[in-house]
Amino acid sequence: MKMRNPPVNSLSLEFLTELLISLEKLENDKTFRGIIITSDCPGIFSAGLDLLEMYGRDPAHCAEYWKAVQELWLRVYLSNLVVIGAINGISPAGGCLLSLSCDYRVLANNPKYAIGLNETLLGIIAPFWFKDVLVNTIGHRAAERALQLGFLFPPSDALQVGIVDQVVPEDQVQSTARSVMAQWLAIPDHARQLTKNLVRKPTADRLLQQRDADIQNFVRFISRDSIQKSLHVYLEKLKQKKG
Numbered sequence: 757m758k759m760r761n762p763p764v765n766s767l768s769l770e771f772l773t774e775l776l777i778s779l780e781k782l783e784n785d786k787t788f789r790g791i792i793i794t795s796d797c798p799g800i801f802s803a804g805l806d807l808l809e810m811y812g813r814d815p816a817h818c819a820e821y822w823k824a825v826q827e828l829w830l831r832v833y834l835s836n837l838v839v840i841g842a843i844n845g846i847s848p849a850g851g852c853l854l855s856l857s858c859d860y861r862v863l864a865n866n867p868k869y870a871i872g873l874n875e876t877l878l879g880i881i882a883p884f885w886f887k888d889v890l891v892n893t894i895g896h897r898a899a900e901r902a903l904q905l906g907f908l909f910p911p912s913d914a915l916q917v918g919i920v921d922q923v924v925p926e927d928q929v930q931s932t933a934r935s936v937m938a939q940w941l942a943i944p945d946h947a948r949q950l951t952k953n954l955v956r957k958p959t960a961d962r963l964l965q966q967r968d969a970d971i972q973n974f975v976r977f978i979s980r981d982s983i984q985k986s987l988h989v990y991l992e993k994l995k996q997k998k999g
């Protein structure tokens with residue numbers, strides 16, 4: 757599955773909806789056993805959640821958006837398919853969450869690429885379920901530092917901390933992802949799926965038990981004047997960077 761939402765594969769409501777529909781089709785088609793998620797935008801896996809869906813929007817829109825973000829996470833995280841991330845570009849925040857929700861992550865060895873939950877750099881916070889997935893992946897202490905400091909790990913650090921499973925030359929990302937897929941598909945589906953569910957369900961359940969409260973919490977948080985101001989400053993910084 758090649759994500760194509762130029763210029764930066766930001767996860768807009770429309771794009772999330774498209775991804776959800778595609779994933780549902782694949783999940784329900786029993787001829788598919790696995791998917792490789794990668795990007796069609798050069799140098800960018802995904803710029804994460806679309807800031808324009810959270811900035812200057814009314815509460816109803818923010819609630820609708822957040823429900824779709826939750827939905828995408830649950831669908832990828834709990835998928836019965838083998839999900840491999842072929843991360844061929846930078847992958848901050850929501851892009852990192854998408855990567856962390858895969859069963860295995862292969863990152864291209866390019867010093868321009870980085871991956872991490874950088875929310876604090878925007879003046880916002882990673883929701884508890886983003887945090888849970890990071891803690892499950894890199895451990896409590898590493899996650900504590902990474903989250904507070906908004907670390908975006910370049911490839912060698914990403915491998916060292918375990919936020920990705922493999923770093924390979926850029927031209928080998930897709931072939932490596934395919935070899936990894938073959939290895940995972942060698943396991944009988946029912947055994948692998950039940951085991952995946954056993955490991956991941958408690959984390960997903962934490963959100964499933966309080967989805968509405970999580971939406972309300974998001975809407976309250978994102979609507980605060982101070983948070984809207986932080987998003988404005990960040991968006992301006994992105995514009996100024998262009999010169």
Ligand SMILES: CC/C=C\CCC/C=C/C(=O)SCCNC(=O)CCNC(=O)[C@H](O)C(C)(C)COP(=O)(O)OP(=O)(O)OC[C@H]1O[C@@H](n2cnc3c(N)ncnc32)[C@H](O)[C@@H]1OP(=O)(O)O
Nearest residue numbers: 764766803804805806807808848849850881883974977994
């Ligand atoms: C209680 C819980 C509360 C809140 C939880 C919220 C959780 C949030 C999660 C997130 O995912 S927030 C988003 C985090 N993402 C980022 O920080 C990445 C920001 N973008 C960049 O750093 C760069 O754009 C880049 C991805 C490195 C690409 O750089 P490049 O130089 O190639 O492109 P440029 O910066 O010029 O961007 C092109 C164009 O795209 C717009 N853009 C970029 N990122 C986003 C985004 N995430 N959402 C919306 N729009 C984005 C950028 O402004 C440019 O627009 P323009 O052409 O109109 O100027």
